[in-house]
Amino acid sequence: MAWANQDKCAIVGVGATDYYVRGKSWPRTINDMAGEAILKACEDAGISIRDIDGFAYYSTAGAGYLDRFDSASLMETLGMPHISFSATLTSGGGGCVGAIGLATAGLVNEDCRYAVTLMALQQLPQHRLGVVFGAAPPSPENSFLQPAGLVGPGHLMSMLARRHMHLYGTTQDAFGEIVMATRANTANRPKAIRKAPLSKVEYEASPMLADPLRRLDFCLETDGAVAVITTTMDRARDCRQRPAVVHACAHGGAREWGRAFAWMGMPDPWFASSGHKFTADRIWAQSGLKAKDMDVALLYDHFSPMVLMQLEDYGFCEKGEGGDYVLSEKIRYDPATRRGVGGGVPVNTHGGNLNEAYIIGMTHVVEAVEQVRGSAINQVEDCEFALASGGPAALPVSSLILRRA
Amino acid sequence: MSGPIKYGPARVLPGEQIRITTNPDTAPFWEAAKARRLTACQCADCGRFRMPPSPYCPHCSSREKRWPTLPGAGTVFSYVVCNKNPANGEPYVYVPVVVDLDGAPGARLNGNLTGCDADDVRIGMQVAVEWTPIQDGWVLPNFRKA
Ligand SMILES: [Zn+2]
Numbered sequence: 383m384a385w386a387n388q389d390k391c392a393i394v395g396v397g398a399t400d401y402y403v404r405g406k407s408w409p410r411t412i413n414d415m416a417g418e419a420i421l422k423a424c425e426d427a428g429i430s431i432r433d434i435d436g437f438a439y440y441s442t443a444g445a446g447y448l449d450r451f452d453s454a455s456l457m458e459t460l461g462m463p464h465i466s467f468s469a470t471l472t473s474g475g476g477g478c479v480g481a482i483g484l485a486t487a488g489l490v491n492e493d494c495r496y497a498v499t500l501m502a503l504q505q506l507p508q509h510r511l512g513v514v515f516g517a518a519p520p521s522p523e524n525s526f527l528q529p530a531g532l533v534g535p536g537h538l539m540s541m542l543a544r545r546h547m548h549l550y551g552t553t554q555d556a557f558g559e560i561v562m563a564t565r566a567n568t569a570n571r572p573k574a575i576r577k578a579p580l581s582k583v584e585y586e587a588s589p590m591l592a593d594p595l596r597r598l599d600f601c602l603e604t605d606g607a608v609a610v611i612t613t614t615m616d617r618a619r620d621c622r623q624r625p626a627v628v629h630a631c632a633h634g635g636a637r638e639w640g641r642a643f644a645w646m647g648m649p650d651p652w653f654a655s656s657g658h659k660f661t662a663d664r665i666w667a668q669s670g671l672k673a674k675d676m677d678v679a680l681l682y683d684h685f686s687p688m689v690l691m692q693l694e695d696y697g698f699c700e701k702g703e704g705g706d707y708v709l710s711e712k713i714r715y716d717p718a719t720r721r722g723v724g725g726g727v728p729v730n731t732h733g734g735n736l737n738e739a740y741i742i743g744m745t746h747v748v749e750a751v752e753q754v755r756g757s758a759i760n761q762v763e764d765c766e767f768a769l770a771s772g773g774p775a776a777l778p779v780s781s782l783i784l785r786r787a
Numbered sequence: 788m789s790g791p792i793k794y795g796p797a798r799v800l801p802g803e804q805i806r807i808t809t810n811p812d813t814a815p816f817w818e819a820a821k822a823r824r825l826t827a828c829q830c831a832d833c834g835r836f837r838m839p840p841s842p843y844c845p846h847c848s849s850r851e852k853r854w855p856t857l858p859g860a861g862t863v864f865s866y867v868v869c870n871k872n873p874a875n876g877e878p879y880v881y882v883p884v885v886v887d888l889d890g891a892p893g894a895r896l897n898g899n900l901t902g903c904d905a906d907d908v909r910i911g912m913q914v915a916v917e918w919t920p921i922q923d924g925w926v927l928p929n930f931r932k933a
Contacts, residue, residue, distance in 0.1 A: 519806070519808065520806060520807055520808055521808060522807075522808050522809055522810040522812070522813045522839075523813075523839055525807035525808055525809070525813070525817075525839075526813075526838065526839040526896070526897060527897050529800075529805045529806075529807060529897075529898075529921065529927050530800075530883040530884075530897040530898050530899055531800045531869060531872075531873050531881050531883050531899060532867075532883050532897060533873040534873070537867055537869060537883060540867040541865045541866070541867050541883070541885060542865070544865045544866060544867060544910070545864070545865040545910070548865070548910045590792060590868075590870070592867050592868070592869055593792070593794075593867060593868035593869075593870075594867075637845070645839075646865075646885045646895055646897055647838065647893075647895050649893075653864075653865070
């Protein structure tokens with residue numbers, strides 16, 4: 383099953399604001415930060431803001447948990463003369479990398495010429511995800527979940543992690559190794575929020591928030607904005623940077639995963655999974671590649687066990703073997719050799735949502751671009767293929783392979 | 788590697804802080820709960836169960852539903868140990884559980900488990916329904932160690 387749009391488009395520009403600790407971006411506004419990210423992405427690509435004529439969002443065009451992007455408002459403030467594509471994937475962060483596929487659809491259809499994919503996040507006290515979810519008046523569907531005190535994403539994710547531990551003997555040591563291994567990648571990153579090396583003693587001292595998960599198993603709560611620009615290959619060759627070619631992309635998922643931890647009805651083995659097997663299988667079928675062919679994997683890490691379950695769903699290891707895989711240090715990046723360890727594929731060379739910043743997945747796209755450009759801070763030697771994933775969450779989830787031009 | 792955290796008794800969250808809403812698809816479940824009768828949404832045509840209740844049977848597309856009385860027992864499918872009341876952040880040990888319901892294959896309920904220490908909860912544990920009055924006169928199914 384080849385993908386009709388394989389290698390037809392590329393990401394040509396990336397831009398981001400500083401990353402702020404939750405709430406500290408105030409008094410900047412969402413559109414202020416979004417504008418900075420878009421203008422920086424244009425600068426990176428070597429194009430004018432007036433060239434942008436498409437928006438390909440995810441998360442139902444959400445900007446964080448309460449705000450929402452409006453293309454007309456962005457045009458008004460940034461001076462874009464017209465748009466000819468404005469669309470979003472549904473649900474939340476699961477669609478993050480799938481938005482690049484949406485951009486590709488608009489571009490290949492010749493609806494637009496340069497499409498921007500965007501996320502901005504500002505967590506003022508009333509905007510925190512746990513608070514938003516817990517304070518929401520329970521919908522009739524949510525009335526079967528929220529009364530159990532399952533009010534934050536950490537509670538929900540812990541339920542899946544516990545089942546994984548039960549079925550496969552996975553330990554909290556493996557969750558800790560994911561946090562420590564990716565923390566080791568932020569020491570040299572100026573913008574990262576958590577940079578100090580993390581010892582196992584420090585990990586174990588982290589408070590248990592939703593047993594089996596500790597605070598350090600939860601991603602950061604940060605503010606900021608990230609934008610990337612996608613265009614067709616012919617235009618990409620005229621841009622300033624080496625194109626990051628969109629080689630494969632899929633969004634969606636299986637009904638057995640469905641609303642996932644907003645439902646808890648998933649049968650085994652979907653329950654203790656990341657819900658990514660469906661889109662993983664699609665990108666492997668689209669590309670003829672498999673997990674071991676990836677040079678780097680940027681896996682959405684809102685919670686550490688979800689990295690482990692994605693390693694299984696993408697086929698870096700067998701189902702149920704994620705714990706052993708992680709504990710053999712195979713997700714680590716070795717700066718001395720600029721390669722993986724023990725035959726593994728380095729994961730989250732940017733430190734991920736757990737350590738660098740959490741902008742609902744967009745930092746993974748940026749790192750994937752920089753890796754196939756050859757300009758990453760923790761560059762993987764001879765990086766040809768970068769895998770990036772959207773958040774394990776209610777469908778759609780999504781998968782993306784970028785290829786070096 | 789986690790230190791031996793001692794949680795103590797697992798409590799259900801206070802009913803006075805809990806609200807639900809219903810719609811015509813879900814109301815029969817909650818009306819039964821108000822009468823302390825545990826039910827689940829069953830397709831009247833093919834007999835398969837689904838929860839939460841929804842307008843169509845995902846297996847045969849039927850809109851016909853039945854609301855049989857279930858034994859009121861089940862098995863813990865997974866659980867989380869929480870130590871703060873989400874309403875106010877105060878220390879409060881409660882254990883959200885996902886329960887496979889006896890007599891309704893494929894139907895699950897989420898609730899709190901009580902009747903044992905949080906430290907002693909296990910996947911596979913047998914539980915019985917425990918009714919908790921909540922706001923607006925509704926009654927919430929929770930669970931007690933059987
Ligand atoms: Zn049916």
